[in-house]
Amino acid sequence: MNSADLGRRVGVPSTALFTDQYELTMVQAALKAGTADRHSVFEAFTRRLPEGRRYGVVAGTGRLLDAVENFHFDDEMLTFLRERNVVDGPTLAWLADFRFSGDVWGYPEGEVYFPGSPILRVEGSFAECVLLETVILSILNHDSAIAAAASRMSVAAGGRGLIEMGARRTHELSAVASARAAYVGGFDTTSDLAAGFRYNIPTVGTSAHAFTLLHDTERDAFRAQVDSLGRGTTLLVDTYDVAEAVRTAVEVAGTGLGAVRIDSGDLLLVAHRVRQQLDELGATGTKIVVTSDLDEYAIASLAAAPVNAYGVGTQLVTGSGQPTCSMVYKLVARAVSADPAEPLQPVAKKSLGAKSSVGGRKWAARRLDEYGVAEAEVIGTGPVPYGLADRQLLTELVRGGEVVAREPLDAARQRHIAARQGLPMSAMQLSKGEPVIPTEYV
CATH class of the missing domain: 3.20.20.70 (Aldolase class I)
Known part of the structure; x- marks a missing residue:
C-alpha cells in the first residue's frame, strides 16, 4: 500500500489553532482547579438528522486522524497566545508540550449513522480531549454533510x-x-x-x-x-x-x-x-x-x-x-482522577427542550431483520445484548495517541456502498421523511 493510496500527508501544518478560545480557557481553569487530568470520555453525535434526510454518512475520518496527529503548538502559535493574553504562563507551558495521548474510537468512514449514534468517542484526560472539540466537529460536520x-x-x-x-x-x-x-x-x-x-x-x-x-x-x-x-x-x-x-x-x-x-x-x-x-x-x-x-x-x-x-x-x-449535520461533542463520562482504572461516572447535559443528552460511555450496534436488512440502531452503556456483539459499529482509530486505522479512500467508498445497500428500500427515497430506522437505547 503506497502513500498515494492513503493520501499525501507530508507538509501538513499544525491544526492546533483550529479551535475556539474557550477550549484553551477551560484548560487553564481546569489546570488551576486540579481537574484537568481527570479521565474523561467525550462523544460526537447528532440529536437529529437534517430535515427530511433518512440517514447520515460518516465522512472526514481520514482528515480527522491527520488533524489529531498534527495538533501541536509551535513557538509562533505560543507567542500569539501570549501576546493576546489568551491563557496564562503555566497553561502556555502545558500547551508547549501537548500531544494527544488518548484513544479514539468511531464509526468507520463511509458508514451510515442515525440520531444519537456515537459517531466518535474520544477518551483521555479532560484537557487533552476538550482541546480537540472544534477541529473534530468542523471536519465531521462539513464532510458528512457533503x-x-x-x-x-x-x-x-x-x-x-x-x-x-x-x-x-x-x-x-x-x-x-x-x-x-x-x-x-x-x-x-x-x-x-x-x-x-x-x-x-x-x-x-x-x-x-x-x-x-x-x-x-x-x-x-x-x-x-x-x-x-x-x-x-x-x-x-x-x-x-x-x-x-x-x-x-x-x-x-x-x-x-x-x-x-x-x-x-x-x-x-x-x-x-x-x-x-x-x-x-x-x-x-x-x-x-x-x-x-x-x-x-x-x-x-x-x-x-x-x-x-x-x-x-x-x-x-x-x-x-444542508451544509452541516449539527453534530455536537459532549462530555459523557469522567472519573475523579487521571487513573484510567478509576470508575467512570456518567455525566450529561440536562437542558430543557431538545438539547439534553445521554450520559455514559456508549457502544452501538445495528440490529438486522431476518433478511439481513437493518431494522434498528441500538445504543447502550452496559453489556452488549446477545446477538449484537458481532454487529458493533465503533472501531479503534487511535490508541495511546498513535493512529492505528488509516486506510485507502476507496475502502471508505466501498464501505458506504455496502452500508447503504443494507438499509431498508425506503432509504433510497428522495422525498422527505423520518430516519429510515429507529434509534433504541438499552
Missing part, C-alpha cells in the same frame, strides 16, 4: 457517472475536502486537481465555453481540442446552436467522439434530441454528459433521459441545502 448529499445524488443517478465540479463554488480548502467527501458518498471523479493530488481521486476535465469563444469558429475550437486531447475527448456543444455543434463535433472527431457535454436548456428534451442526432450520425457510442446546477432531484428527473454522466457543483459542495 457525503450525505453525494450519497443521495448517487442513488438518484442509478449507476450513471457522477463528476464533482464544485471547486469554484466554495472556499478553496473546502473544495478539496468536498471532493474527498463526495468520492466517499459515491461520486466517481473530480475536476479539482488539488483533491486528485492529495487524495488520489480520479480527475477529469476538458474545456469551457471560453475555449470555444476564443476561436474564430466552433469548428476551429473543436479541431484544436481534438488535435490536443484526442477523439475520446468531451466537446461542449451548447455555446451557440446545439444541433449544429453536434453535427460539427462528429464531423471533426468522427463517430469515435468520446462524449458531448450539455450545460444549459431543458436538459431532458435536449438530451433526447442530441442522442437521436448522434445515433443518426453514426456516433452511437458517444456519451452525453449534462451539467447546469444539478441536485439530486434534478438528477432523478433525468432518469428517463439518455444521459451517461452528471456533473454537479454548487448543490453538492453546499450539502444540497
Whole structure:
C-alpha cells in the first residue's frame, strides 16, 4: 500500500489553532482547579438528522486522524497566545508540550449513522480531549454533510457517472475536502486537481465555453481540442446552436467522439434530441454528459433521459441545502482522577427542550431483520445484548495517541456502498421523511 493510496500527508501544518478560545480557557481553569487530568470520555453525535434526510454518512475520518496527529503548538502559535493574553504562563507551558495521548474510537468512514449514534468517542484526560472539540466537529460536520448529499445524488443517478465540479463554488480548502467527501458518498471523479493530488481521486476535465469563444469558429475550437486531447475527448456543444455543434463535433472527431457535454436548456428534451442526432450520425457510442446546477432531484428527473454522466457543483459542495449535520461533542463520562482504572461516572447535559443528552460511555450496534436488512440502531452503556456483539459499529482509530486505522479512500467508498445497500428500500427515497430506522437505547 503506497502513500498515494492513503493520501499525501507530508507538509501538513499544525491544526492546533483550529479551535475556539474557550477550549484553551477551560484548560487553564481546569489546570488551576486540579481537574484537568481527570479521565474523561467525550462523544460526537447528532440529536437529529437534517430535515427530511433518512440517514447520515460518516465522512472526514481520514482528515480527522491527520488533524489529531498534527495538533501541536509551535513557538509562533505560543507567542500569539501570549501576546493576546489568551491563557496564562503555566497553561502556555502545558500547551508547549501537548500531544494527544488518548484513544479514539468511531464509526468507520463511509458508514451510515442515525440520531444519537456515537459517531466518535474520544477518551483521555479532560484537557487533552476538550482541546480537540472544534477541529473534530468542523471536519465531521462539513464532510458528512457533503457525503450525505453525494450519497443521495448517487442513488438518484442509478449507476450513471457522477463528476464533482464544485471547486469554484466554495472556499478553496473546502473544495478539496468536498471532493474527498463526495468520492466517499459515491461520486466517481473530480475536476479539482488539488483533491486528485492529495487524495488520489480520479480527475477529469476538458474545456469551457471560453475555449470555444476564443476561436474564430466552433469548428476551429473543436479541431484544436481534438488535435490536443484526442477523439475520446468531451466537446461542449451548447455555446451557440446545439444541433449544429453536434453535427460539427462528429464531423471533426468522427463517430469515435468520446462524449458531448450539455450545460444549459431543458436538459431532458435536449438530451433526447442530441442522442437521436448522434445515433443518426453514426456516433452511437458517444456519451452525453449534462451539467447546469444539478441536485439530486434534478438528477432523478433525468432518469428517463439518455444521459451517461452528471456533473454537479454548487448543490453538492453546499450539502444540497444542508451544509452541516449539527453534530455536537459532549462530555459523557469522567472519573475523579487521571487513573484510567478509576470508575467512570456518567455525566450529561440536562437542558430543557431538545438539547439534553445521554450520559455514559456508549457502544452501538445495528440490529438486522431476518433478511439481513437493518431494522434498528441500538445504543447502550452496559453489556452488549446477545446477538449484537458481532454487529458493533465503533472501531479503534487511535490508541495511546498513535493512529492505528488509516486506510485507502476507496475502502471508505466501498464501505458506504455496502452500508447503504443494507438499509431498508425506503432509504433510497428522495422525498422527505423520518430516519429510515429507529434509534433504541438499552
